[in-house]
Amino acid sequence: MSKNAIVILTTLITGLAIAVFILLFYKLPYSAIGPEQPIPFSHNVHSGVKQIQCQYCHPYVAYSNHPGIPAVEKCLHCHNYIIANHPWIKKEHEYFNTNTSTPWVKLNYVAEHVLFNHQRHINSKIACTECHGQVQNLQRLPHKTWYMNECITCHFKKGANVDCWLACHS
Numbered sequence: 001m002s003k004n005a006i007v008i009l010t011t012l013i014t015g016l017a018i019a020v021f022i023l024l025f026y027k028l029p030y031s032a033i034g035p036e037q038p039i040p041f042s043h044n045v046h047s048g049v050k051q052i053q054c055q056y057c058h059p060y061v062a063y064s065n066h067p068g069i070p071a072v073e074k075c076l077h078c079h080n081y082i083i084a085n086h087p088w089i090k091k092e093h094e095y096f097n098t099n100t101s102t103p104w105v106k107l108n109y110v111a112e113h114v115l116f117n118h119q120r121h122i123n124s125k126i127a128c129t130e131c132h133g134q135v136q137n138l139q140r141l142p143h144k145t146w147y148m149n150e151c152i153t154c155h156f157k158k159g160a161n162v163d164c165w166l167a168c169h170s
């Protein structure tokens with residue numbers, strides 16, 4: 001091969017590698033990165049690899065408007081024994097000992113005048129992942145603001161109430 005051909009070839013390969021990298025970076029589920037949390041809690045480790053049920057940590061999701069984030073006690077049920085000396089688990093102990101709730105950054109928002117309640121949805125067997133995505137594959141959950149078209153699109157598809165001015169607005 002001539003020197004020129006080699007230069008062209010390496011340029012092409014480098015270009016291709018960069019393109020693939022950019023594509024993967026934006027397309028892989030792991031890259032859907034949200035704001036940094038006080039403790040880098042991974043849904044992938046807990047729900048994906050270790051298969052802990054969503055409702056073990058979010059038990060009120062079917063009953064309350066605020067399913068909430070687990071209290072530190074719940075983390076320590078396991079982490080008093082599992083990787084107890086991990087620096088992040090030590091940080092959990094600090095929160096526990098000082099009676100401070102972990103300052104998790106809230107991620108899901110709906111407009112204030114919209115009523116959203118999980119109960120009806122979970123009772124009609126809609127999977128968490130249908131609305132929250134493949135959470136069990138993510139290291140860090142993304143921000144999400146809910147707009148009405150998303151509610152309506154699914155309601156329409158599933159034959160649920162779309163008379164939203166009555167059903168969804170307070």
Ligand code: HEC
Nearest residue numbers: 041046047052053054057069104106107108128132135136
């Ligand atoms: C071991 C406990 C644990 C398990 C199991 C778990 N979560 Fe979480 N979840 C958390 C914690 C802690 C946070 C807050 C930190 C964060 O956002 O990553 C959270 C946050 C969330 C949020 C964002 C809440 C917000 O601020 O709007 C959603 C949605 C969620 N979890 C859904 C799920 C789903 C769906 C599953 C099952 C696939 C699941 N979780 C399993 C502990 C857990």
Ligand code: HEC
Nearest residue numbers: 039040041042045046050052070074075078082083088089
């Ligand atoms: C039902 C048991 C259980 C609960 C509850 C639980 N964890 Fe874990 N956690 C695990 C297991 C198992 C691992 C994997 C440990 C290993 O890698 O050997 C883990 C790993 C971790 C790690 C290590 C870093 C990583 O991503 O690998 C952190 C940090 C962590 N958990 C934080 C938390 C926090 C914060 C909570 C509470 C919101 C929590 N865990 C609740 C079982 C649990």
Ligand code: HEC
Nearest residue numbers: 054058061066067068108109110116121126127128131146
């Ligand atoms: C029909 C869609 C839908 C389904 C199904 C759904 N969610 Fe949600 N979830 C939402 C919306 C919308 C919000 C934001 C609500 C709000 O801020 O009031 C939310 C918020 C949350 C939050 C944060 C709430 C808080 O207290 O800040 C958690 C945790 C959560 N969901 C977990 C789950 C889990 C676990 C499941 C499955 C058992 C589930 N969700 C199923 C739509 C859904």
Ligand code: HEC
Nearest residue numbers: 114115116120124130146150151154155158160161167168
């Ligand atoms: C993935 C599909 C899906 C999404 C997304 C969804 N819903 Fe629903 N929703 C349903 C289904 C199905 C029902 C009917 C449940 C039943 O029959 O009890 C329902 C019922 C409701 C009801 C009760 C309606 C009534 O008849 O009284 C309200 C209120 C509601 N949803 C609000 C919302 C809002 C607000 C959002 C967006 C933030 C939303 N939903 C997103 C599927 C969805």
